[in-house]
Amino acid sequence: MMIAGLLLGMVLGLQAQGTDPEYARKLKSLYKGTVPLITPQGLAQEFLSTRMPLILDTRTPNEYAVSHIATAQFVDFGKFNKKVAQDWDPSRPIVVYCTVGYRSERIGEQLKKLGFKDVRNLYGGIFEWVNEGHPIVDATGKATIKVHAYSEDWGKWLLKGQKVYQ
Numbered sequence: 001m002m003i004a005g006l007l008l009g010m011v012l013g014l015q016a017q018g019t020d021p022e023y024a025r026k027l028k029s030l031y032k033g034t035v036p037l038i039t040p041q042g043l044a045q046e047f048l049s050t051r052m053p054l055i056l057d058t059r060t061p062n063e064y065a066v067s068h069i070a071t072a073q074f075v076d077f078g079k080f081n082k083k084v085a086q087d088w089d090p091s092r093p094i095v096v097y098c099t100v101g102y103r104s105e106r107i108g109e110q111l112k113k114l115g116f117k118d119v120r121n122l123y124g125g126i127f128e129w130v131n132e133g134h135p136i137v138d139a140t141g142k143a144t145i146k147v148h149a150y151s152e153d154w155g156k157w158l159l160k161g162q163k164v165y166q
Contacts, residue, residue: 022072023127035119097122099149
């Protein structure tokens, strides 16, 4: 647990350059530090690596349909169980994300309990991914700027893209 907290502190220190300071404080209050974090830039660099991580979108079906990271596999937060992960390679790196990183951290915890060793949570979720200018696609695979903003309270942290509430 102390190591997880140390990793959380290191990632939060590294990301502070690009993240809105108030959003960074909000995220720090949400995360338990139980799943190591990866920054959007770190994930973007992994697209170039030889061992591409399995990227899991842990939001709702509606949120995923509006937009998601192009290679992300949908994993419904409300219906996740060990059967969902039974065919995944436990040695493959996994990156989980949701709107801001809270729900994905919960799924990451479950994956770790199932024996997955290299599980990371996308810092700031899809909001931070889009805020940093990384691409997203809609349900048909077409590039989009629309992002499901979850709620108006949370939507204020989406600084780029077009907010969708449905």
